Amino acid sequence: MTDPTTGLRTAPVVDLRSDTVTRPTPAMRRAMADAEVGDDVYGEDPTVNLLQEEVAAAFGHEAGLFVPSGSMGNQIALRLLVPPGSELLCDADAHVVTFELAAAAVHGQVSTRTWTSTGGRFDPAVVAAMVRPPAPYWVPTAAVAVEQTHNLAGGAVQEHAALRRLREIADAAGIAVHCDGARIWNAHVATGVPLAGYGALFDTVSVCLSKGLGAPVGSVLVGSAERIGQARVLRKRLGGGMRQVGILAAAGRYALAHHLDRLAEDHRRARRLAELLGLDPAVASTNIVAMEVPDAPAVVARARAEGVLVGALGPRIVRCVTHLDVDDSGIERAGKVLSGVLGHAP
Numbered sequence: 001m002t003d004p005t006t007g008l009r010t011a012p013v014v015d016l017r018s019d020t021v022t023r024p025t026p027a028m029r030r031a032m033a034d035a036e037v038g039d040d041v042y043g044e045d046p047t048v049n050l051l052q053e054e055v056a057a058a059f060g061h062e063a064g065l066f067v068p069s070g071s072m073g074n075q076i077a078l079r080l081l082v083p084p085g086s087e088l089l090c091d092a093d094a095h096v097v098t099f100e101l102a103a104a105a106v107h108g109q110v111s112t113r114t115w116t117s118t119g120g121r122f123d124p125a126v127v128a129a130m131v132r133p134p135a136p137y138w139v140p141t142a143a144v145a146v147e148q149t150h151n152l153a154g155g156a157v158q159e160h161a162a163l164r165r166l167r168e169i170a171d172a173a174g175i176a177v178h179c180d181g182a183r184i185w186n187a188h189v190a191t192g193v194p195l196a197g198y199g200a201l202f203d204t205v206s207v208c209l210s211k212g213l214g215a216p217v218g219s220v221l222v223g224s225a226e227r228i229g230q231a232r233v234l235r236k237r238l239g240g241g242m243r244q245v246g247i248l249a250a251a252g253r254y255a256l257a258h259h260l261d262r263l264a265e266d267h268r269r270a271r272r273l274a275e276l277l278g279l280d281p282a283v284a285s286t287n288i289v290a291m292e293v294p295d296a297p298a299v300v301a302r303a304r305a306e307g308v309l310v311g312a313l314g315p316r317i318v319r320c321v322t323h324l325d326v327d328d329s330g331i332e333r334a335g336k337v338l339s340g341v342l343g344h345a346p
């Protein structure tokens with residue numbers, strides 16, 4: 001890159017705002033261009049059908065549905081699991097109650113009740129104590145949602161033992177469990193727990209192809225064949241029925257085949273960034289480094305002026321996310337710039 005005013009070569013911008021900023025690679029674009037397509041509202045797009053089958057099989061579920069966004073995947077799942085006038089339990093910082101614009105209330109007439117957690121990891125005993133059985137004088141609990149990994153908690157991984165315990169609690173109470181698995185791929189790569197090991201614990205899982213996997217668009221919701229049949233109707237009603245969308249599904253299939261194992265590199269780079277910033281590398285359990293600073297917007301602005309883009313999650317938290325389009329030299333430069341901005345030597 002060349003600075004337009006000085007004509008001098010400058011280093012490219014290092015964009016750590018989110019793992020959604022990745023652009024499709026040349027090979028992914030070729031896979032998209034070559035995709036066989038058909039009308040997916042008629043169920044006739046072969047590439048979409050393959051993607052849905054592959055993702056469902058990976059999680060050990062009967063069926064999958066390609067949806068335009070993770071938010072739509074989550075919200076369709078909540079409609080499937082929580083009848084109007086019933087409640088969903090989830091973390092107070094969960095994406096489903098923080099970044100989905102009250103969709104559960106607006107579209108589903110779903111009441112939400114939240115728990116607070118330390119480091120994003122839920123306590124199964126706390127959740128168990130919150131469950132309300134049906135009665136004519138309170139809001140009955142219909143489902144619990146957990147986020148794997150936990151975005152606002154810095155990519156924290158929910159322990160498999162806690163998830164298993166949650167499944168037992170839900171079964172005993174006769175309620176459902178949804179997983180917002182936007183970054184469940186990162187949890188799988190970080191822990192070695194098979195995707196099917198996670199899938200077995202949830203009634204529905206929504207997974208994003210457009211985060212660390214690097215596809216431009218799309219999520220898949222998996223569940224039983226019956227639920228996914230209902231999900232098809234809900235998706236169409238929301239305006240999410242798409243036609244020759246195999247072009248996008250091809251990007252997702254390419255991402256799953258070629259970009260899943262490499263998430264380990266993103267995790268290594270997140271640990272390296274934490275180390276460069278003088279943090280305990282353990283804060284970066286997956287591909288996110290979140291840190292508390294006195295003035296997050298100021299840190300964002302000063303880093304931006306030096307070509308490093310980071311995100312502010314509220315007034316005091318800065319978030320850096322590693323992904324496909326950030327390499328080792330980008331991390332070294334981000335570490336140097338951010339250390340300078342934060343006022344300590346690299």
Ligand SMILES: *Cc1c(COP(=O)(O)O)cnc(C)c1O
Pocket residue numbers: 068069070071072074095096147149150151180182183208211219
């Ligand atoms: C990104 C994300 C989603 C889905 O986001 P969309 O932008 O709607 O695709 C859902 N949950 C979590 C935790 C996320 O980080």
